[in-house]
Amino acid sequence: MSTDEIPDQIGHFGPYGGRFVPEALIGALEELDLAHQSALADPLFQAELAHLHATYTGRPSILTEAKRFAEHAGGARILLKREDLNHTGSHKINNVLGQALLTKRMGKKRIIAETGAGQHGVASATAAALFGLECVVYMGEEDTRRQSLNVARMKILGAEVIPVTAGSRTLKDAINEAMRDWVTNVDTTHYLLGTVAGPHPFPTMVRDFHKIIGEEAKRQVLELVGRLPDAVLACIGGGSNAIGIFHDFIPDTQVRLIGFEAGGDGVETGRHAATITGGSPGVLHGTRSYVLQDANGQTIESHSISAGLDYPGVGPEHAYLHDIGRAEYRAITDAQAMEAFDLLSKTEGIIPAIESAHALAGAMIVGKELGPDAILLINLSGRGDKDVETAAHYFGIPL
């Protein structure tokens, strides 16, 4: 399968993607697209980013085989791509450093970001400190409560955190507020969007900054086991860690690509964030993709124990991969994710982010389906330090 013409010049992945934004933002999106294109072709830019990854992020991230955890996954070999070991504790830093360099390239001095779990906000605040940029992070009030540790981290790093009290007070509303800021301050400000959603060029650009995950992992898996994995698994919020690890495997059609959405209380209850599994095509936040929406096209609030997956949209490339059948998307409930969270902690000594625990829960299911000969590559997108309070409440551990 060729993916050369995907996306097209204006960011369409089949019927998905594109630009649905106020005209006021078109200039900035075109400027960003040009900056990204020229950076891709600029060896100096690529060398600077590679140097940052080697000396700051901690790339390449390692591959860890989870043998004791594998006993709970049908005996399949479980290989964890350790994005949790990156500086700031998740994959988010890959995209943030790339966009921060582009911000400098465009001569802008201020970045704004939205954040759900706080990981993207922390990574943005980190890059702002490193490059001397002003940083404002929009975060739903509900998320500032459940991820309070990350709010403090952002403040320590010198960022301003603005709690958003509109709507569901979660990630979707934080994005609305960031877009309003951007429309107003677009001359001086770069919107450092944290996932593969939003208007073109964000889905493509953010993917390009994350595809290093899959490129490294492919080499590492080949080195360790001498063949490609049977399946690559990742959790899906907006879809950035998933597209990052999937992308290099898209042409390898024998490798299954499986994304795990947040099933919340169960897709059948309506209280979930499983956008592809439980949503329908529509437009949200500047792009056409799957959306949780009602009969009037109003966005339905999502629900998940995981702040980073609690989003009623998803990146357009995932919508496309789903429709053409190249990737599969399934839902994992809060309870399944928390079981996997507990299990990885107790069997491997690795506390995963609750987001990533959705992919681990997926591995427990897929491993049983494929059996002990299977090799599963899982993106461990983040570490669980930020989730200790939520987990303590969930498991009844007194604090």
Next chain:
Amino acid sequence: MNTPLDRVLVKAKSENRAALIAYIPAGFPSIEGCKRVIKVLADSGVDALEIGFPYSDPVMDGPTIQEAADISLRAGTGAAEVFETVKFAHEAGLPTVVMTYWNPIEKFGVEAFAKEMARNGGSGVITPDLTIEESREWKSATTSAGINTIFVVAPSTAEKRLGDVTAQCSGFVYAASLMGVTGARTTISSGAKDLVARIRTTTQTPVAVGLGVSTREQAKDVAGFADGVIVGSAFIKILLNAGDEETGLKEVSELARELALGVREGR
């Protein structure tokens, strides 16, 4: 095309003045209350009406319109209520357009939405987040239905793009007076006048200015260079702050009469 909106803009021009265009979300302050507001606007010198389709994620709107949209959504406003309101306004004698984010149109069905607008006497639709690149299906649906397509241009719209956008507009070109979201401002940015001048080099279509206008003085200024003056948040603020509906309607009427004087003083 010759919609009621087209005709009222021609009439205003023949009177050497700008048209006054008022914005109110359907279903605000309530589904029936909205109709009473429309009646008052029609009787107080407003020339044309924009009815907002309330949306859950209004990224172009400031706090005032967000609050009104929330109230309207909680009252259960959907496409049926929007069209019902269009019909009411049309029957009250006001040329009427709907202003809506794109997703409600896509969900309703692009062709069906355009048809339903026409069937209820609507003149056209303003689509603030539909870029011209994504508008092909919409253009063909609205052409068949015979309604106006109004796109928004911004001070940041580049020279080489401006003509492409205005070429897709009919009824009027919506010139956003500033870089920002909706909401009353104490001053109208000088950028508005420049933008209107730039737009006029690309098209004969009338140009209306929106974002921030709230007073007679501002309406007069804008009427000096634009064909239409759009006022939204100022009316909504009155209705949000009014102790009771009667007071609100009285103040809306007073403001509309003042603004109607303003659009006649500009030239």
